[in-house]
Amino acid sequence: MKRTNRAVLTAAAVLSCTLAFSGCSLIDQVVPDQDGTSGEQGGADGQQPSGEDEASQNSNGDEAASDAGSSSSDAGTESADDGTTASDTGTSGSDGGTTGGGTSDSGSSSSDSGQSSGSQGEASIGKSFEDPEMEDKIEVLSAVRNFDSARKATSIELGGEVVLLEVKITPGQKYSGLIQSGAFKISDDGGAEYRYDQTDGLKEEMRAAGYDPFEDVSRRDGGTHQGWIAYVPDEKKDTYTIRYERGAGKVMGTDEKVPAFTTTFDIPSS
Template sequence: MKRMKRATFTAAALLSCTLTFSGCSLISQVVQPEQDQTGEQTNADGQDQGDQSGQDQGDQSGQDQANGQDSSSDQSASNSSNSSSSSTSSADGSTGSDSGASSGSQGQVSIGESFEDPEMQDKIEVLSAVRNFDSSKKASSIELGGEVVLLEVKVTPGQKYSGLIQSGALKISEDGGTNFRYDQTDGLESEMRAAGFEPWEDINRRDGGTHQGWLAYVPNEKQDTYTIRYERGPGKVMGTDEKVPKFTKTFDIPAL
C-alpha cells in the first residue's frame, strides 16, 4: 500500500515539473550563466567588498594617525616661530589646508555611448558621468588620492530570453583596461539619493520597459580618464544544447 502511494506521488510530481517547465518555455527561454562565470563574479564581489572594507578601515586609521602627527608638528612649529605660520598663507590670503584638494570640483560630463547585445537584444545607453562626487563615506579614499565616480546608465532589456541584467556587468579600470573593478553603489546609495542621483537597480528582462539609474565607483588613484567595460558572460539555454557566447563592449569616461 505504501509503495503504491509513493509511486502515485512520484508520478504526480514528475507531471507537475513537466507542466511547469513547459509553461516557462512558452513564456521565454531562460539563459543560465556558466558556472565558472557565476562563481568568478561571486568571488570577485566578495573579495572586492572585503578588500574595500579593510582598505577603508586601514585608510581611516592611517589618516587619523597622520593627522595626529601633523597636528603635533604644526603646534611645535607654531611655538618656535610665528613667521613660519604666516608663510603658509597663499598669495590670495587663503591658509594652507589641503583637505579635499585631491578631489577637485564635482562636475558632470557627457558620454553618449549606446550599443546592443546582439544575442540578448539588450539595448544599453551610457548617458553621462559625475566626476569628483562629494562623498563623506569615502572621504579617506579621496584624501589618499582616489575619487568617487558616478555613471548614468539606461537599459532597455531584450525579450528573447529571461534573466537579470546586473550592475556587475559594468566594471571600471584605472589602469587603461588591464584590471577592472566592480561598482560600490550599495555603500553609497543614501548619499547618491540625497544628491539627486537615483542608484541602479538590477533589471529583470521579463519586466520589459526602460530602466535608468546611477552606478558608483571608487578608484584608488584618480585618473584623467577611466575605461569602462560592459561584459555579459556566456550562458546556456535551459533545456537545450544551445550556448550563448559572451558579449563585451569597452568605452571611456572622459575628464571634466
C-alpha cells in the same frame, strides 16, 4: 489482476503527461555555463526565457526546483552565475571587490570625514549599444567626476576619487534574468584590471546630491530604467575604461549556446 493492470496503466499515463509538460518548459530555459571561477559578485545574472507560463511553473515542483531560482529571487536568476565568468556579474554590495587582483578600498569606513578634492563636474558620454543575444538596449549617458563624498574621504586623500556613471537600460524580453551594476566594472590602468562598483556604500550621499542610484533591472519587468553607478578608483586618472560584460549560457536540455557579450568604453575627464 485487472485492477492492478488498470492502476499501472493509469500511473504510466500520468507520468508520460507530466514528463511531456516538463520537457517543453525545461528545453526553453537558459542556464549559465559554470567555469569554476569565483568572485564577490558571482551568481547574479543567469538567463531563461521570459515566455514561460509562470502559473504552470508553480504547479510543477520539479520544474520550480530546476528553474535557476525564479521562485526565490527576482526573475529567477541569482541561484547560478550567468556566465559573466562568475566574477563578472552580481550585486554591488561588496565594497571594493576586484577582478584580476585589484586592491580593496581602505577608505570605505563610515568614519571617513571631509570632502573630495578637485572640482566636481559632469561629462557627457553618449554611448549606446545592444546585447544581440539578450536584446538588452543600454545607453551610457554621462559621468560625474570628483563627486563630493564624506564617506570616501580617506580614499580621496590617498589619491583616488569618486566617479558616478549614468546608465539607461531597456531590457530585452527574450530571456529573463537581472541586469545589475556589477556588469559594469571600472579600470584605472587601461583595462589590465577591473574592479566592481561601490554603489551600495554611497547610495545615501548620491540620493542627497540628486543622483538616484541604479537599481537591478529584471528583464521580465520590461520598461526603461535609469540610474547612477558609483566607483572609487584607487588612483585618479584623466580617463577610465568601463567594461560591460554579460556571460555565456546554454538552453537547458539542449546543446544550444548563448554566447557572452562584452563591450568597453571610456569615462572622460569633466
